[in-house]
Amino acid sequence: MATYLSAEAFEQMKIELEHRKKIIRREISEKILHAKEMGDLSENFEYQTAKEEQSLNETRIMEIESILYDVVLVKNSQGASRIALGTTFIVETEGKKKTYSLVGSNEANPLEGKISNESPIGIAFLDKKKGDKVEFEAPSGVIKYTILDIF
Template sequence: MENQYFSKEGLEKLKNELEKRSSVLRPEIAKKIKEAKEEGDISENAAFDAAREAQASNEGRIEEIKIILENAVIIDSSISRSETVIVGSGVKVDSDRGAQDFIIVGAAESDPIKGFISNESPLGKAFLGRKKGDKVEVKTPKGVSEYKILEIK
């Protein structure tokens, strides 16, 4: 698996999710499974089936988080004031939609509506390594969009 980039806060949030799933949800689900088994025949027991499904989902997410954490790289905010766009950079651009601000983040922290663009997205990939003043063309399902980098923060 490739590196997964995180802010300190984003990594802490993921660690907290792992802790909650391991220490809180896992025992709660185990208790529900036990209670459902005590009801008798589990072959047609909806509560048992739901609890087992919740258990599988929770365990899957726990394993996913562990793998992500093994490949996690913290974005060093002290180097984010680079001359070129890197993961962690804030980027102000001009396009046919006017001026826009983005922050380039790892895929796990992306939220395009809030302006957090994944370094793995077409837009993020296009900005990486670029400098102030560069023009960037990005192919999207809606066509080609052109951006001019106004500022790197």
């Protein structure tokens, strides 16, 4: 299944991947080497910690490579008349205005107003236009939104 990312998120992932491969790998290797010099590995906390760190780093490297292998870049949809992946929009709910961006699931961060296109609320906003009213069933009850602007 394709992963949807903005150009900015794509670049950030490439930078993280390179950092993990070139810098973090080397740092962990040095920790492992230092821990081995301390002797018995069976009860060597530093060695076990470094090996665990190595495992986590390699797992993240594989995860990023997998994402970048099957990525679909999402262009900013400025001037769009309907909410789609890559659009930013303003809604009103309970008298308050909020700004959201519809992004791929790997970029989602509700605290920053980035809503996943795969989330229930993202699906509810998808393909809606300015002036549309959207109702979303949240755990706390139904939330009603009015779409004020799309850009």
